[in-house]
Amino acid sequence: MTGFDWGVIVRALPFLWDGMTVSLMLTAAGIVGGIVFGTLLATMRLSPVRAVAALAALYVNTFRSLPLILILFWFYFLMPFAIGRPIGAFPSAITAFVMFEAAYFCEIIRAGIMSVPRGQALAAKATGMTPWQTMRLVILPQAFRAMTPVMLTQSIVMFQDTSLVYVITLRDFMTAASIVAGRDGRVIELYCFAAAVYFVLCFTASVAVRATRRRVAA
Secondary structure, eight states: OTTOOHHHHHHHHHHHHHHHHHHHHHHHHHHHHHHHHHHHHHHHHTOSSHHHHHHHHHHHHHHHTSOHHHHHHIIIIIHHHHHSSOOOHHHHHHHHHHHHHHHHHHHHHHHHHHHSOHHHHHHHHHTTOOHHHIIIIIIHHHHHHHHHHHHHHHHHHHHHHGGGGGGGTOOOHHHHHHHHHHHHTOHHHHHHHHHHHHHHHHHHHHHHHHHHHHHHHO
């Protein structure tokens, strides 16, 4: 490590922070959009109307059977042909992450809803609540509390997956580190720093997941 140049990392910090901002924004958009869309898909999958449940199941099974990198290619390269104009790398990445993660959050949320005792729904119905009120006020709060650790774990995986956006020319944290490493010829320094950053963030989030799981279990 005698030839390790810390200065190249310090000088590249503003550039790397710009990349980290992109990674965090994609992660936040994927979490929020994925949970909202995934909740809708989960309720559709549990619908007594077979056509609605089958449509949601088709969506979930399709996106869970495809790699994320292919979804990114679809929205970046093929969507412009469908709508007649380019939509840009960042909007393409957000759309791909939301639609891809929604399929995974759907299954997490569906399992959480099914874990709530049926008696809760029957008791809500007995008090005069509508099905929508029962889902919103009784079922979903309990379901989300139970599935929070799994959702946090999925969010960690999503943050790691943001490194795939380099394929559509979007400069995330990992891409920014690669650019600096190639430009300055300091591959070891930049990749070691990138690995350390990913490890610290993901390990800290994992500790939070374990703490949350213990609180939920209690």
